[in-house]
Amino acid sequence: MKKTTIYLLLFIFSLGIPSLQAQEETPAEKIEKLEKEKEKIIAEEKEALKKEVEKINLRLEKKEIDWEKAEELKSEAAKKHALNIENRVAIIDNQIALLSRDGKEKDPDRENDEWGDDDDDDEDDWHYKSHYSRTTTHLVVAVGFNNALLEDQSLNDSDFKIGGSRFFELGMAWKTRVFEQSNWLRLRYGFSFQFNGLKPTDNRYFVENGDLTQLQEHELDLDKSKFRMDNLVFPVHFELGPSKKIETERSVWFSTRNQLRIGLGGYAGFNIGQRQKLKFEENGEKVKQKLKAGYNTNEFIYGLSGYLGWGGTALYVKYDLNPIFDDPNPELRNVSLGLRFDVN
Known part of the structure; x- marks a missing residue:
């Protein structure tokens, strides 16, 4: 048998061996990544709000706006970033909830251990x-x-x-x-x-x-x-x-x-x-x-x-x-x- 044919057969055979493929992430690992993404989103929006407030304070110091206008702009900025966090986090929360349900349905070991019942006591x-x-x-x-x-x-x-x-x-x-x-x-x-x-x-x-x-x-x-x-x-x-x-x-x-x-x-x-x-x-x-x-x-x-x-x-x-x-x-x-x- 020619070497080319052997290599081809080995390649085709390897495609069917799961252990040679990249392992798929478990629901728990996916959820862990999503939780880190939530923390990143909150940090980003808080940093953006901080920079926006600093710009408003700078305008106030330069007397481009008065105190009342500055407080109004700060309030609007805070509301905007609060809603940004709420909306962005809501998307991730929905993904986590879906993965949580899927994880329970796909884990056969849950039927026979403590995870199988809802007794919180x-x-x-x-x-x-x-x-x-x-x-x-x-x-x-x-x-x-x-x-x-x-x-x-x-x-x-x-x-x-x-x-x-x-x-x-x-x-x-x-x-x-x-x-x-x-x-x-x-x-x-x-x-x-x-x-x-x-x-x-x-x-x-x-x-x-x-x-x-x-x-x-x-x-x-x-x-x-x-x-x-x-x-x-x-x-x-x-x-x-x-x-x-x-x-x-x-x-x-x-x-x-x-x-x-x-x-x-x-x-x-x-x-x-x-x-x-x-x-x-x-x-x-x-x-x-x-x-x-x-x-x-x-x-x-x-x-x-x-x-x-x-x-x-x-x-x-x-x-x-x-x-x-x-x-x-x-x-x-x-x-x-x-x-x-x-x-x-």
Whole structure:
């Protein structure tokens, strides 16, 4: 037999030998790659958001835009990247769910071992499967309306514009399931930067007179009067709600995507700065003033907060238990209502 014929026969024979072919990845290996891809997506979007915010801050420093426009652009950027993460991760989550189902159907050994039943009370089985951490990390973005009220005062009687006074919050949160074998109760904790803005009514602005901080009418017609207080706080919430358990050969985890969730808790932290911005026209010229002072504000911040949401978006409310200004000023407290976006 000629050598060429022998080589040809060996080649054809090798095509039918599975061991000579590249081994196909198992569902678990594919899922592991997809999980790494999710982490990469989140890192990419967070880095893109960071660069976008840096560009906005640079424009603010160059006075190309004012503070209010900068906050608006930051809010839009945060929402955009939050949705980018949600949409891109959703595609991968669907692929993982499909692979998880296929892995169960194709594994003949599952019929006779602990993977074959759904008894979550088997402690050994649970520890065998729980390769993923009970704690996950989230980007938190919140935006909405802000105001400040005295005791027994309604919004109709407020000294601040309801539509013009706004807040913005940006932070990081960690979510840990309280019970090892169940995800109906989670503990959320982290840190956030809160920017609370107030626009006084009736052409007024804040004036510091010794220990008192009072609203006074400006001698000129104000085009804009805005007081802002910046806080660094450490929120803690207990989150309740259903979740979907997803199992693979190597792991088990819970997904709260498209699920109702309720969060109740509070926050404590520090006031890291306050400022006031005025715009008016004087002698035919437009004037912008940025006034920085102590304004007798409280240095320690604490309050209650909660949210009610579906998936990654929630209705969010927070209320400062501490007065904005120290004694002997009236006990004026900050209150906020808006939307909160939690990005996995």
